[in-house]
Amino acid sequence: MHILALILATLISTPPREWRDSIRDVYVDGTLVRNAQTLTTSSPRMIAVVCGEEVLLLDPEKQSVTRAPKFELAFKADRTSATSAAEVSGPVDGSVVQSGSTYIVNSGGKSIVVAPHQSKAGSMTIDELWATAPVWRAIADHYEPEGAIVDRLKAIDRPVRLEVVLATWCGDSRQHVPRLLKSVARAANPNITVELIGIDADFLKPAEVIAGRNITNVPTVIVSSADAGVELGRFVETPANATLEDDICDIVAGTQKVHPGRLERGALLASGTYELRDTRRRREGTETFEIYARPAGGVIAHSVIVKRDGTSIETWASPTSVEVTHRVGGTVSAHRTTTRTRFRRDGDGWTALSRGATGIIEQTVSAPAAYVAPATITYAWTRDAQTAYVVPERGVGAVSALQVRMAKGDVPKWVKFGDGSERRLLK
Numbered sequence: 001m002h003i004l005a006l007i008l009a010t011l012i013s014t015p016p017r018e019w020r021d022s023i024r025d026v027y028v029d030g031t032l033v034r035n036a037q038t039l040t041t042s043s044p045r046m047i048a049v050v051c052g053e054e055v056l057l058l059d060p061e062k063q064s065v066t067r068a069p070k071f072e073l074a075f076k077a078d079r080t081s082a083t084s085a086a087e088v089s090g091p092v093d094g095s096v097v098q099s100g101s102t103y104i105v106n107s108g109g110k111s112i113v114v115a116p117h118q119s120k121a122g123s124m125t126i127d128e129l130w131a132t133a134p135v136w137r138a139i140a141d142h143y144e145p146e147g148a149i150v151d152r153l154k155a156i157d158r159p160v161r162l163e164v165v166l167a168t169w170c171g172d173s174r175q176h177v178p179r180l181l182k183s184v185a186r187a188a189n190p191n192i193t194v195e196l197i198g199i200d201a202d203f204l205k206p207a208e209v210i211a212g213r214n215i216t217n218v219p220t221v222i223v224s225s226a227d228a229g230v231e232l233g234r235f236v237e238t239p240a241n242a243t244l245e246d247d248i249c250d251i252v253a254g255t256q257k258v259h260p261g262r263l264e265r266g267a268l269l270a271s272g273t274y275e276l277r278d279t280r281r282r283r284e285g286t287e288t289f290e291i292y293a294r295p296a297g298g299v300i301a302h303s304v305i306v307k308r309d310g311t312s313i314e315t316w317a318s319p320t321s322v323e324v325t326h327r328v329g330g331t332v333s334a335h336r337t338t339t340r341t342r343f344r345r346d347g348d349g350w351t352a353l354s355r356g357a358t359g360i361i362e363q364t365v366s367a368p369a370a371y372v373a374p375a376t377i378t379y380a381w382t383r384d385a386q387t388a389y390v391v392p393e394r395g396v397g398a399v400s401a402l403q404v405r406m407a408k409g410d411v412p413k414w415v416k417f418g419d420g421s422e423r424r425l426l427k
Helices: 002-011 124-134 134-141 147-154 171-187 243-255 378-382
Strands: 017-021 022-030 037-042 046-049 054-059 062-070 081-084 094-099 102-107 109-117 122-124 160-166 192-198 218-223 230-235 267-277 283-293 301-307 312-317 319-329 337-346 349-355 362-367 387-390 398-402 404-406 414-416 421-427
Touching: 002 243, 022 046, 046 109, 054 102, 062 102, 122 124, 122 404, 124 134, 124 192, 134 171, 147 171, 160 171, 171 192, 230 243, 230 414, 267 301, 283 349, 301 378, 312 378, 378 387
Parallel strands: 160 192
Antiparallel strands: 017 037, 017 081, 022 109, 037 046, 046 054, 054 062, 062 094, 094 102, 102 109, 122 192, 160 218, 218 230, 267 283, 267 421, 283 301, 301 312, 312 319, 319 337, 337 349, 349 362, 387 398, 404 414, 414 421
16 A cells, blocks of 8 residues: 555656746846846746755745755756756745846845846957856766867868857857867867857947958857968857767868758758740749648748859748848858848737848747748748738738639649749759
8 A cells, every 4th residue: 555655646746847947137236247147937936046055936826036056956967957846945035126137136135136137248268258148158068079170180181270159148159169169179289279259148249250250140150361361161059960060070170061951841842943934025033932831730841043153042931930041152151241020920910030140130029820931832832812911021020912823733833923023843
């Protein structure tokens, strides 16, 4: 009977609570405490503020603060996550009020403000990076790069410079940059020099880097010949290989891979090529496309339009999100300008964020769920719509009446637009 009771207790026990590192700035009585770590959890949403040997658990819904010893949270070695009991025991000690993304806490006779993190803008040393984001140092300390990638870095036989443009508020930067720095340090190759450049929380400073180096996303690693100062290629946001280090070695070797895209996708359902003709029926360019099954249902479309002048427009489109990357100036990243815009369905409208050659533009607009994008296949998705949110080749979108005729089928053989231009399926 005792064993049965233990089994039943195990079955009905509440699973542990999962916490994730979420960098914020913590001020205690007006002083910024850099070594304080913040983590978040859901159901209900709570914030843990770890400072010294104590943790404050902020419950904005109840407006309460629970004080507990730090050991109530079991941290992963690199401090990027932790687990705790579903209900952490400890005395209620204070109150919390949420104001936007800021939390104002009174606890233990102290005034504590937990505010959105302000990334350092401009050049920084590795020590400044570790001081700004201590968890990044823990990530680097506990990362063991594979011997093969260290050997590849050691084998670089010409001077190269890595300009690492990052933001300490950025999850992708946190994922890749500390590991890159550990691998470079382990390789100890004097041919490799690293420069760290931070981007502020508004993605506005340093302007000479963002605009001058055409930075659309972070992290960006610009790989240049240290002798000639010529850009060899760049890594943007996520790797085409398993690691950022592999991408850098490929760039130096002149074998950089095409990025497969960020969206998770299933089986390839269809692919082909459209020919684009302008209003005078002159050949304007071509569009290659693929359509994939989407694990959550529906499909994902990928399209690359290449025009006569070399301009390219790459689109990734799913039922609720679109990413359009507009490139002008050829295939070499140092000689081209790039604008990347991401669109997301949000309630009854769309939000858009565009960065690049056109500056930084944000948009929130009420609009129908139906949309069309530069990818021809998206017009088939809105075949019966009279109006749609129109995603342009560059910049943010607008609601517009659709003046389009097209052939039948999920992959129409032709699409004709109101201005007389058209696209025809070649294969």
